[in-house]
Amino acid sequence: MSLKKSAWGAAALAATLLLAACGGSSGSSPAAAPGGDAAAGGTYGVSFDKMNAFREGEQKAMQTAAGQLGVTLDLQVANTDAQRQSSQIESLISKGSKAVVSIPWDTQAVQADAEAAKAANIPFITFDQAPADLSWVTFHVGGDPLADGTAAGQFYCKAAGGQPFTLLEFQGSLNNDNGVNRSKGLNDAIAQGCPNVKIVAQIPTEWKPEPALAGTENTLSKTPDLNGIYAPTDGLLPAIFSALQKANRLQPVGTDGHVTIVSIDGDSNACKALTDKTIDMDVVTPLPQMTKDALQVAIDVAGGKPAPTPNIKKLAGLQVTPDSLDQQKAQVWGCSA
Amino acid sequence: VTTINRALRSGTQVPVVPILLVAFIIFAATTDGFFSAVGVQSILRDSAVLMIAATGATLVFLIGGIDLTVGSTIACAGVASAAAMHATQSIAAGVVVGLGVGVVIGLVNGWFIGYWGLSPFIFTLAMLLVVRAAGYLFAAAFGGSTASSIGGLPSAVFRLGRGVTLGLPNVFYVALAVMAVAVVVLRSTMFGRRVYLMGDSEISARFNGVDVRRVKFAVYFTAAVISSLAGVILTIRVGSGSPAAGDALLLSVIAATVIGGTSLLGGSGGVVRSVFGAVLIAMVTIGLDLAGYEFWDQAVVLGLIILVGATLSSRFSIAGRLLK
Numbered sequence A: 001m002s003l004k005k006s007a008w009g010a011a012a013l014a015a016t017l018l019l020a021a022c023g024g025s026s027g028s029s030p031a032a033a034p035g036g037d038a039a040a041g042g043t044y045g046v047s048f049d050k051m052n053a054f055r056e057g058e059q060k061a062m063q064t065a066a067g068q069l070g071v072t073l074d075l076q077v078a079n080t081d082a083q084r085q086s087s088q089i090e091s092l093i094s095k096g097s098k099a100v101v102s103i104p105w106d107t108q109a110v111q112a113d114a115e116a117a118k119a120a121n122i123p124f125i126t127f128d129q130a131p132a133d134l135s136w137v138t139f140h141v142g143g144d145p146l147a148d149g150t151a152a153g154q155f156y157c158k159a160a161g162g163q164p165f166t167l168l169e170f171q172g173s174l175n176n177d178n179g180v181n182r183s184k185g186l187n188d189a190i191a192q193g194c195p196n197v198k199i200v201a202q203i204p205t206e207w208k209p210e211p212a213l214a215g216t217e218n219t220l221s222k223t224p225d226l227n228g229i230y231a232p233t234d235g236l237l238p239a240i241f242s243a244l245q246k247a248n249r250l251q252p253v254g255t256d257g258h259v260t261i262v263s264i265d266g267d268s269n270a271c272k273a274l275t276d277k278t279i280d281m282d283v284v285t286p287l288p289q290m291t292k293d294a295l296q297v298a299i300d301v302a303g304g305k306p307a308p309t310p311n312i313k314k315l316a317g318l319q320v321t322p323d324s325l326d327q328q329k330a331q332v333w334g335c336s337a
Numbered sequence B: 001v002t003t004i005n006r007a008l009r010s011g012t013q014v015p016v017v018p019i020l021l022v023a024f025i026i027f028a029a030t031t032d033g034f035f036s037a038v039g040v041q042s043i044l045r046d047s048a049v050l051m052i053a054a055t056g057a058t059l060v061f062l063i064g065g066i067d068l069t070v071g072s073t074i075a076c077a078g079v080a081s082a083a084a085m086h087a088t089q090s091i092a093a094g095v096v097v098g099l100g101v102g103v104v105i106g107l108v109n110g111w112f113i114g115y116w117g118l119s120p121f122i123f124t125l126a127m128l129l130v131v132r133a134a135g136y137l138f139a140a141a142f143g144g145s146t147a148s149s150i151g152g153l154p155s156a157v158f159r160l161g162r163g164v165t166l167g168l169p170n171v172f173y174v175a176l177a178v179m180a181v182a183v184v185v186l187r188s189t190m191f192g193r194r195v196y197l198m199g200d201s202e203i204s205a206r207f208n209g210v211d212v213r214r215v216k217f218a219v220y221f222t223a224a225v226i227s228s229l230a231g232v233i234l235t236i237r238v239g240s241g242s243p244a245a246g247d248a249l250l251l252s253v254i255a256a257t258v259i260g261g262t263s264l265l266g267g268s269g270g271v272v273r274s275v276f277g278a279v280l281i282a283m284v285t286i287g288l289d290l291a292g293y294e295f296w297d298q299a300v301v302l303g304l305i306i307l308v309g310a311t312l313s314s315r316f317s318i319a320g321r322l323l324k
Helices: A003-023 A053-069 A082-094 A110-119 A145-160 A177-193 A209-222 A234-246 A268-276 A287-302 A325-331 B002-013 B017-030 B037-062 B070-088 B091-115 B120-143 B155-162 B170-188 B190-200 B202-207 B212-238 B249-260 B271-290 B295-323
Strands: A043-048 A072-077 A100-102 A124-127 A139-143 A165-171 A197-204 A228-231 A260-265 A281-284 A312-315 A318-320
Touching: A043 A053, A043 A082, A043 A287, A053 A072, A053 A234, A053 A287, A072 A082, A082 A100, A082 A110, A082 B037, A082 B212, A082 B271, A100 A110, A100 A287, A110 A124, A110 B155, A124 A287, A139 A145, A139 A177, A139 A287, A145 A165, A145 A177, A145 A197, A145 A228, A145 A260, A145 A281, A165 A177, A165 A209, A177 A197, A197 A209, A209 A234, A228 A234, A234 A260, A234 A268, A260 A268, A268 A281, A268 A325, A287 A312, A318 A325, B017 B271, B017 B295, B037 B070, B037 B170, B037 B190, B037 B212, B037 B249, B037 B271, B070 B091, B070 B120, B070 B212, B070 B249, B091 B120, B091 B155, B091 B212, B155 B170, B155 B212, B170 B190, B170 B212, B170 B271, B190 B202, B190 B212, B202 B212, B249 B271, B249 B295, B271 B295
Parallel strands: A043 A072, A043 A100, A100 A124, A124 A139, A139 A312, A165 A197, A165 A228, A228 A260, A260 A281
Antiparallel strands: A281 A318
8 A cells, every 4th residue: 555545544534533523413412302491401411331222221211301301411421431431421521511410330430420520519410320339429310129139039939839940040240239139139039938949040141142142041951941031131031032942942921831031121122022921020120210310300409409318219110011011011111112 | 855854754753643633633623622621631531541551562562472461451450459449548559459460460471471482362362361350359359249340449549540730630640651661661771672673573583692582571571560550540540440441441452552553563663652542542532422422433433543543654654664
């Protein structure tokens, strides 16, 4: 390649950067909605730790809430990088956000982010993923992972009906509250309520489907008469179904050979699975309420109201089965995704 | 003519600088919040860890080697450093323990690659997994079964990690110091000359009396210690030590080095180039963040920058040699 070609390459790169810099606006969400004047409410910084199907649901719910509350969002995604999240939050603060609403990637590093917001005299709200110490933040609203895991455990106890029952437990990420407590709730409920339910394998997935696929295949080869699978996030369901189908165990609820499945989140995978009757129960996280609560507190405190006490709100999931889906569909956020 | 020649020659020393300037001007002109004190400080602050790690990686690349343990070493040293700071409430203790992790990893890497002659790619790939697991195990042991990040650091960490002195972030000074020392060592010492000689041709170096095994040992040892320093600085920067922190850093370090123009085959390049490569990556990432781009859009732009930057660096390097 000659220097002339390199120069063309440089020019192309400059053009790309120019287009990128000029064209970018996907992170800002005017979120205008009937009755809401977005510009009048000011801009609120939102910092997500990563982006996946569940976070997309949260983003959508947050934008809907912003429209209803008449504010504008400036959304940043840290792509699982604590340093980047800190940098993004510093930028949001320097750009004049009236408050920062964050899902922290690193539950310890968020302390410094919260202190930066405090130094700028703006509220710092976390949602979904709790910080290691709630005293750092203005307010936190999230699901109740312990209650959700407990609900799943109690469901398996009931499904076992006092008979021997083999269960494969997938775990989320064991370095955060949701992963740890969704597992703890399940295990505590089973230990206390139904010792006849035997957890034959516990497989950490880091919320990723690949370990769920391999884990289901391996467990089925060792325990062909497996009775149940626990998925702490709906994102694992397609992988689990794939492995079950391969082993000819993907049967609808109520038929011979069906593997009892309970999952958590309420995303579009869960909606389809409930409709198809391939899972027995989904514990639906109330995303619209969670995101609206987070944003409402941010607006209130930024407007001069005192922060709520206590500064935490836990929202237990809604238990939805194939039989109750029709009545509860409006509350399953994945059904409207 | 002499002035033009001199300008061309200095340009070929750090070929990524024109790209850096163009990118800076474009973002400054088009993106709100970029061309501000906070914006520039964010770029320099986020560059610091990558600059330090890229300095170590450059040493390895200069002898034609590769060190895949960079990210894992950063994470493991960061976790150990955070644990020490948490336990003692002393930053100095955290620095010592973090660097100690680097010393251990460096001794292992250097010994097996330098003196046992194992393939750097295979050995450091194995070490990547072992060191990463060690970081998670340590965090789990410290955190009581959950491999969470370690916080509870002394409050001075936050002032140090986020603070600014004379307009520049504190952590950036550390990166500059590391770079300066590495530049002096590479340009003004026998060791530096041997590194370049080995990168050009290991056989020639051997015929010239260079103890190739010792140089390899020294390079891998130094690179690991520098990576562990990057881990300590990362802990100070974010205020916690996470075993997952290094996962994405390996590719960023390699990208910074390649964009800067250091040859992966050895013998050509330098620390200053890699440092500018690191600043470019941080700058583009922050610029695109501020412009509101999703991370997948950013990945495309960064991919293009690596492609064009590496090509330009390669062309300028050849031109630079012709001008000598």
